[in-house]
Amino acid sequence: MPSDLLPVIVSSLGGCGPGLAAMLVPVWHQWLPIALTLSLALLAYRLGEVSAGGAVAGVAVSLLLYAAAGPGGFAVLGAVFLVTAASSRFGRTRKRALGIAENPKGRGAAQILANLLAGSALSLAASLTGRPSALVAGIAALAEAAMDTASGEIGKGTPVKVYLITSFQRVDPGVDGGVSRAGTLAGIVAAVAIALTAVGWRLIRPGQIAIVVVAAILGGLVDSILGATLQRAGWLSNSAVNLAGTIFAALVAWAGGG
16 A cells, blocks of 8 residues: 555544644554565465574565665565565475475575575665665676576476586586576576566666676576585585675676666
8 A cells, every 4th residue: 555545544534634644654654564574574484485594584684675775675575585485386296206395494594694685785785875886786686596596496396407507417406506498597587577676666777677687697607606516515505605696696787887
């Protein structure tokens, strides 16, 4: 419900008058995002998409993004959540049979922060400094997070050939650094969806869609290479690799003149 309707509603209910309505409008603005954030976090927890720690981390990041980018930031984060939930559920029976399904307890706090922290922090930086390039970089980081999740989950849930990014040798689904055509295509679609959501909420311009998507693709490439090398060697955790991918995407978008 648009917040400018609240004075009309309050005024019409019992003749409370515009004074009370004017007093309630700031409260509406303050508590609505908190209520929405808590509701989405609880829903994600009940659906098994996040653990309890992941839900808490998600609430913190969501409120940070809302404070930085307003309702548009919320919408982009919601799009990332939908991509993550849908792709995680895709082919779940196959994933469970292969033993490569996501943890039944859901994504933990480290995973949530690794995927969303860079985008939220850059959005906050844009709000504080007034630099649009920081916001474009933040959107690119969120697009990369969505792309990485979609490509990995769709690739695991589809009976297609999977290749190691560094050698192009056939590997089993779910292997760190493994890529597939279906997964890559799904990831690109996810990145485009995030960019279009940002355009729809006027966070970025239509002409900046390309840089966001290209940055997300390159960030996903870095994620896969690190997964095939340092993660497989045990030197980096999955969360560290994910964070590196989002940061690289943000740097590409910033350097690209976002």
